[in-house]
Amino acid sequence: MRTLILDTADRIFRDICDQVLIDKAEKGEWPAGLWQTLEESGLTQASVPEERGGAGGTLGDGLYFLKTSGRYAAPLPLAETLIAGVLLAQAGADVPAGPLTVAPVRANETIAVVGGKLSGTATRIPFARNASAIVVLTSEGLVVVDPAQVTIEPGKSMAGEPRDTVIFDGAPATVVGGAVAFEALMRLGALARSVQMAGAMEGILAMSLQYVQDRVQFGRTLSKFQAVQQSMAAMAGQVAAASAAADAAIESTEAGDNGINIAVAKARVGEAAGVAAELAHQAHGAIGFTHEYALHQFTRRMWAWRDEFGGEPYWQAELGRQVAKAGADRLWVLASQT
Amino acid sequence: MSTALTYPPRTLAPEQDAMRAEIRAFLEKDYAAGGFSRGQEAMARYDIEFSRRFGAAGFIGVTWPKKYGGRELTFLDRYVIIEEVLAAGAPCGAHWVADRQSGPLLLKYGTEEQRERFLPPIVRGESYFCIGMSEPDSGSDLASVRCSATKVDGGWLLNGTKLWTSLAHVCHYMIALVRTSPLDPQHRHAGMSQMIVDLNSPGVEVRPVYNLAGEHHFNQEVFTDCFVPDENVVGEVGNGWEQVMSELAYERSGPERILSTFQTLVELVRSVGDNPTETEARAIGRLTAHLATLRGMALSVAGMLADGKMPITEAALVKDLGTNYCKEVPEVARLICSPEDGAGGNSTYESMLKTATLIAPSLTIQGGTREILRGMIARGLGLR
Ligand SMILES: Cc1cc2nc3c(=O)[nH]c(=O)nc-3n(C[C@H](O)[C@H](O)[C@H](O)COP(=O)(O)OP(=O)(O)OC[C@H]3O[C@@H](n4cnc5c(N)ncnc54)[C@H](O)[C@@H]3O)c2cc1C
Numbered sequence: 001m002r003t004l005i006l007d008t009a010d011r012i013f014r015d016i017c018d019q020v021l022i023d024k025a026e027k028g029e030w031p032a033g034l035w036q037t038l039e040e041s042g043l044t045q046a047s048v049p050e051e052r053g054g055a056g057g058t059l060g061d062g063l064y065f066l067k068t069s070g071r072y073a074a075p076l077p078l079a080e081t082l083i084a085g086v087l088l089a090q091a092g093a094d095v096p097a098g099p100l101t102v103a104p105v106r107a108n109e110t111i112a113v114v115g116g117k118l119s120g121t122a123t124r125i126p127f128a129r130n131a132s133a134i135v136v137l138t139s140e141g142l143v144v145v146d147p148a149q150v151t152i153e154p155g156k157s158m159a160g161e162p163r164d165t166v167i168f169d170g171a172p173a174t175v176v177g178g179a180v181a182f183e184a185l186m187r188l189g190a191l192a193r194s195v196q197m198a199g200a201m202e203g204i205l206a207m208s209l210q211y212v213q214d215r216v217q218f219g220r221t222l223s224k225f226q227a228v229q230q231s232m233a234a235m236a237g238q239v240a241a242a243s244a245a246a247d248a249a250i251e252s253t254e255a256g257d258n259g260i261n262i263a264v265a266k267a268r269v270g271e272a273a274g275v276a277a278e279l280a281h282q283a284h285g286a287i288g289f290t291h292e293y294a295l296h297q298f299t300r301r302m303w304a305w306r307d308e309f310g311g312e313p314y315w316q317a318e319l320g321r322q323v324a325k326a327g328a329d330r331l332w333v334l335a336s337q338t
Numbered sequence: 339m340s341t342a343l344t345y346p347p348r349t350l351a352p353e354q355d356a357m358r359a360e361i362r363a364f365l366e367k368d369y370a371a372g373g374f375s376r377g378q379e380a381m382a383r384y385d386i387e388f389s390r391r392f393g394a395a396g397f398i399g400v401t402w403p404k405k406y407g408g409r410e411l412t413f414l415d416r417y418v419i420i421e422e423v424l425a426a427g428a429p430c431g432a433h434w435v436a437d438r439q440s441g442p443l444l445l446k447y448g449t450e451e452q453r454e455r456f457l458p459p460i461v462r463g464e465s466y467f468c469i470g471m472s473e474p475d476s477g478s479d480l481a482s483v484r485c486s487a488t489k490v491d492g493g494w495l496l497n498g499t500k501l502w503t504s505l506a507h508v509c510h511y512m513i514a515l516v517r518t519s520p521l522d523p524q525h526r527h528a529g530m531s532q533m534i535v536d537l538n539s540p541g542v543e544v545r546p547v548y549n550l551a552g553e554h555h556f557n558q559e560v561f562t563d564c565f566v567p568d569e570n571v572v573g574e575v576g577n578g579w580e581q582v583m584s585e586l587a588y589e590r591s592g593p594e595r596i597l598s599t600f601q602t603l604v605e606l607v608r609s610v611g612d613n614p615t616e617t618e619a620r621a622i623g624r625l626t627a628h629l630a631t632l633r634g635m636a637l638s639v640a641g642m643l644a645d646g647k648m649p650i651t652e653a654a655l656v657k658d659l660g661t662n663y664c665k666e667v668p669e670v671a672r673l674i675c676s677p678e679d680g681a682g683g684n685s686t687y688e689s690m691l692k693t694a695t696l697i698a699p700s701l702t703i704q705g706g707t708r709e710i711l712r713g714m715i716a717r718g719l720g721l722r
Contacts (some may be wrong), residue, residue: 135415
C-alpha cells in the first residue's frame with residue numbers, strides 16, 4: 001500500500017511539479033492542476049480514515065508522502081492539510097475536501113469563542129488564502145472556518161510560500177471537535193516540517209551530485225577534485241542523518257510513541273538543513289545563487305521550514321529539559337529508545 | 339531516484355530486549371560489586387579480570403558456532419551487548435579486537451585447526467588479539483606496508499616494524515599484514531598476507547609509545563627474524579589485502595564510534611541537574627538529538643550486516659559523523675559548564691571532560707581518518 005502511494009506521488013510530482021510551476025506559485029498563482037491530481041489520487045488525505053472523508057491510510061503513509069513532496073519542493077499546503085485532517089479526525093470530526101490549514105501556529109496567539117463568534121488574530125498562517133477551510137484551535141474546541149468569513153492579509157515566507165495574517169473577528173464559530181492542546185499541534189507541525197526538510201535535502205543532494213559530475217573546470221569535472229568530493233561526503237552525512245531522524249520520528253509516532261523522537265528530529269534535521277544548504281550552494285558556485293537555477297527553490301524552503309513550529313533552539317531546549325528531568329543515569333535509556 | 343545513503347529504522351525483536359536485560363543485569367551487578375570503574379573510550383581501557391568475567395558470563399563471541407564456545411546468536415544480539423557495555427563505560431579493551439574482528443576473520447578465512455585452537459579461549463575472555471596493520475610509513479596508504487615474511491622450512495621469518503598497535507602489550511597475538519612478495523608498483527595490493535604472530539615468541543620486541551596524555555595505549559613492535567609457523571598463516575598466501583578490507587568493515591560499523599565520549603555527556607547532565615538554564619537545556623538537547631540519530635543509524639547498519647549485506651559506505655559515513663560528534667561533546671560541555679569557573683561541582687565530570695578532550699584528536703584518525711572515510715563515501719556516491 002505504502003509503496004503504491006509513494007510511487008504514485010513520485011510520478012505525479014516528477015510529471016507536474018517542475019521549476020516553472022514552483023516559480024509561478026511563488027508569484028501567487030495557485031497550482032490548481034497539481035493539487036487536483038494529488039487530491040484525485042487520494043494523496044492529500046492519505047492519513048484520514050475513510051469514514052471521515054480520507055483515503056484510509058496510516059499516519060506514516062501521509063508523512064512519507066510529505067517527505068516525497070519535499071523532494072520536489074511542492075508549493076502546496078500538503079503538510080497543513082495533513083495536520084488539519086489528522087487533528088479533525090482525532091477529535092471525531094469530518095474532514096472537508098480541498099486544501100486545509102490550521103491556526104494559530106504560535107503559542108501566544110489565542111482565538112476565543114465569544115457568543116458563538118470568533119475573536120482574535122493569527123499571524124503567519126500557511127496558505128490561509130488558498131485554503132478551503134481553516135481549522136482553528138480554540139479553548140472551546142476545534143472550529144472549522146470558511147476563509148470567506150475572515151479577513152486575510154497576505155504575507156510570504158522567504159520561500160515565497162503564503163504565510164498570511166488572519167483576523168477572525170466576528171466569524172461564526174461552530175465547534176466540531178474537542179479541544180486540542182497547542183503542544184499537539186506543535187508536535188505534528190514539527191514532525192511535518194522535519195520530513196519535508198529531509199525530503200528537500202535528498203533533493204538538493206541529488207542535484208549537487210549531478211552538478212559536480214557535469215560541471216568542468218581546469219579540464220575535469222568538479223567531482224574529480226578531492227576537496228569537492230570531501231564536501232559532498234560531508235553533505236551526504238547531513239542528509240543521511242536528517243533522513244534517518246525523520247524516518248525514526250515517523251515510525252515511532254506511528255507506533256503511538258510519546259517519547260522524544262519528534263524533538264530529536266526537528267532539532268537534528270533543522271541543524272542538518274542549514275549545513276546541507278550551505279554545502280549545496282558552495283558546490284554550485286554562482287549559478288546556484290541565480291533565480292534561473294532551481295536550487296534556491298529547495299534551500300529557501302529549508303531555511304524557512306527549519307524555524308517553523310519551533311526552531312532548533314526550541315526543540316533542543318525541550319529535549320534537554322526532558323533529559324535533565326530523567327537524570328544522568330537515564331540518558332542512555334532515553335537516547336536509545338527504538 | 340535517490341542518490342542519498344539510506345538508514346531504514348530498525349526495530350529490535352523481543353529476543354534482543356531479553357539480551358539487553360541480561361547484559362544490563364550483569365553490568366549492574368558487576369559494577370555494584372566494585373568489578374569495574376566507568377570511563378570513556380571503553381574499548382581502549384582494559385581489565386583482564388573484567389574480560390574473564392565477561393567471557394564466563396557468555397558475552398564474547400556470541401554469534402560464533404557453539405562448537406567453538408559461541409552461542410549462535412544474531413549479529414543484533416551482539417550489537418545490543420556492545421552498546422550496553424560501551425554506554426556503561428566498562429573496560430572491555432582486552433578482548434575487544436578478538437571479539438570484534440580477529441574471531442570473525444578466523445571464522446571466515448581460517449583453517450579448522452586454527453578455529454579450534456584460537457576461538458574457545460577468546461570466548462572465555464582469556465586470549466587477546468591486536469591489529470598489526472599500520473607501520474611507520476604506512477597509515478592511510480596501507481598498501482605500502484613493508485614488514486616482510488620470507489619463506490623458510492615449516493614457516494616464515496618475519497622482519498620489520500609495526501606501529502600504533504593498540505594494547506599490543508596486553509595481547510597474546512597479533513594478526514599482522516605483511517608482504518610475502520616484494521612490492522609490485524603495478525599491483526600494489528598483491529603479495530600481502532595475514533599471519534597470527536605469537537607476541538611471546540623470540541624475535542618480537544614490543545615497545546610502548548606514550549600518547550599525549552602520557553598514557554601507554556599503543557605500541558611499536560620490532561620483528562627480527564621472528565619465526566611464524568605455516569599453520570599460523572590466515573587464509574591464502576597473497577590474499578591479505580582482500581582479507582584486511584573485509585575486516586575493516588567490522589571495525590567501522592560499531593557503536594564504539596558514537597559512544598567514545600558518552601560519559602562526559604552523562605556527567606554533564608548530572609552536573610547541570612534537573613533544573614537546567616535555557617542555554618544548558620539547549621546544549622544537552624542538541625547533543626542528545628545527535629546521539630539518538632546516530633544510534634538509530636548505527637543500529638540500522640547492524641541490521642544490514644545481520645541481513646548479510648556489506649554496508650561499507652554506510653558504515654564509513656556513521657564512523658565519520660559519529661567520531662566528529664564524539665569530539666564535539668567535550669567542546670560543547672566546556673562552554674556551558676566549565677570546571678575552571680567552579681561550574682560542575684562534580685569531580686567525576688571534571689575528570690571525564692579532561693579525558694574526553696585529551697582523547698579527542700585520536701577519534702577521527704584511528705580506524706581510518708576523516709579524509710579517507712569521506713573519500714570512501716564520495717566513491718559510494720559515485721564521484722570517483
Ligand atoms: C589511538 C590510535 C590507535 C590505533 N590503533 C591501531 C591498531 O591497533 N592497529 C593499527 O594497525 N593501526 C592503529 N592505528 C593507526 C591508524 O590506523 C592510523 O593512524 C591511520 O590509518 C592514519 O595513518 P597515519 O597516522 O599514518 O596518518 P597519515 O596516513 O600519514 O595521514 C596524515 C593526514 O593526511 C591525510 N591523508 C593521508 N592520505 C590522504 C589522502 N589520500 N587524501 C586525503 N588526505 C589524506 C590523513 O587523513 C591525515 O589527516 C591507531 C591510531 C590511533 C591514533
